[in-house]
Amino acid sequence: MNWSLAAYSALAWAAQPLLRRKLHRRAQAEPGYGESVGERFGRYAPADLGRDGAGHWVWVHAVSLGETRAAALLIAELRVALPGMRLLLTNGTATGRAEGRKLLQPGDLQVWQPWDSTQAVRRFLRQFRPAVGVLMETEIWPNLVAGCHQAGVPLVLANARLNPKSLAGAQRWPALFGPTYAALRAVWAQSQEDAERLRSLGAPVQAVLGNLKFDVQPDTQLLARGQAWRAASPRPVVMLASAREGEEAQWVAQWDGRKFHGVAGQCQWLIVPRHPQRFEAVYALLQGAGLRVARRSDWGDGLPPADVDVWLGDSVGEMPLYYAAADVGLLGGSFEPLGGQNLIEAAACACPMVLGPHTFNFAQASQQACEAGAAFRVLDMEQGVQLATALARDADGLRRARQAALEFAQAHRGAARATAQAIAAIVHTGDTLKK
Known part of the structure; x- marks a missing residue:
């Protein structure tokens, strides 16, 4: 047993009342934080939400506004590389969620990122059973990664970056973050420096593809x-x-x-x-x-x-x-x-x-x-x-x-298409999407 993960999981479970209180306070200034709070804990209404797409969702997680805008570039290329895909989009902030709504097409779905407790992650994965999971930039959550690994969901880190401060923080908890990074299916880094730092934590960096945000086309x-x-x-x-x-x-x-x-x-x-x-x-x-x-x-x-x-x-x-x-x-x-x-x-x-x-x-x-x-x-x-x-x-x-x-x-453009093609290769290898 990974005792570091067990201790982390206990803290995540105990912190749930504090999260609810924080969401309630933030909702007073930003009402979006008061929407569908149950989704944060893996509880969805109606009960069959998303199950008709189980095993076929292309799940993209973009925590906030900047990551969601980068995800928009990737999602557009994913729709080309995986025709007919169904998008499951998760966000962590109210601004990210509002921006993410613009990316949805018929058949797509948006829910909150599950809180990183064992129970919430398990309910999320049981509900949707995604074909692949794409985390944007820095979003590494130990229980989320472990849960996907156990459930056989290939989980990748796209547009990945890791600054020296974050590296030092992860190195202070090697028993927790070493297995977490190693359990990812693939990582595509923004820069060679990011790649070296990620590899030092055991992450399976496959390539340096550059920054997705270079592909932005201003309105x-x-x-x-x-x-x-x-x-x-x-x-x-x-x-x-x-x-x-x-x-x-x-x-x-x-x-x-x-x-x-x-x-x-x-x-x-x-x-x-x-x-x-x-x-x-x-x-x-x-x-x-x-x-x-x-x-x-x-x-x-x-x-x-x-x-x-x-x-x-x-x-x-x-x-x-x-x-x-x-x-x-x-x-x-x-x-x-x-x-x-x-x-x-x-x-x-x-x-x-x-x-x-x-x-x-x-x-x-x-x-x-x-x-x-x-x-x-x-x-x-x-x-x-x-x-x-x-x-x-x-x-x-x-x-x-x-x-x-x-x-x-x-x-410096081209990272979005290259990343989408790499994700599509993983999906096709698993033969997990409807033909």
Whole structure:
């Protein structure tokens, strides 16, 4: 018996009341967390939900918004590689679940990710009996992996990444995570560095296929609207993109300290917080600093006002619009020790990015973008503001950076198709889908 897994399972079982309490609290701010809570524990209504597809589901798990958008690219290629497949989509967050609904076709199904207790995982697998399971990026759960292994469900990790901090955490519990990674059917890594770290844990890395997110095709209507915003603005537009907690305060400190050296008023600022539950707090922070703020939710289909200091991007699903509206952006999550957000979508929208010191979540993409001239590295927010505003007002330098961003995004495409074909090969080997 694996005593580490047994101890982990006991803790997961004991933590269920805490999970229910957390979901109840989060649902007060984000009602999506109050939907179908029983699914979190492997309880489905009606009782026969999904059983007509048992043995034939292609199950994809994408925990949150970013993973779901990456999964969308893979799912589109899976439908080509596996004609007539039925998608079973699981998510862990309310934003991921809302985004995932857009991916469903007739015959598909979406439920919450089961909590990683032995009982919930067993009920989930008994209910759906998927033909294959695809975990996106980092979603390794010991009981989920063990349950699939015992049930004979081939479970793979796609678009896999593992940063040094997460590796160190897993290495502290080798008896738990060693067998967990080894029980996966296949792993396809984003980078060679990710592959080496995953292999050190015993993961069966089959190939380095690159990052699925390079295959993104920004919505053309959103791009056109964002370009119209930028054309209508009398000032260059500089964006703080996917900002995390603490970063807006860093930006405000620059403004308050007059460290912008008069440049601030020459640029139109666009601030887009990463998480929607923080929209109100960021709005209050900006107003409290004496800034004139216009909220995206207030101007609808029209043009944003030009007589304000900050446009606040308080909407979900419009990042291509924001990137297209900006001349240059500061990368959220990189000015606090959070690992940085994804800069690939910005590049696909021809928006060069200024990166803070913390980009370990996307280390290879960040390095490649800087080498290509599509991104620029700074030490802190003060340097970031200075560089971004200078680039926004340098017509020739900005033109070169925007072209470099587009070429960088286009040069690394193809991971979605390669990953889908590899998954299809596993499915066909098991002969588990209906012909």
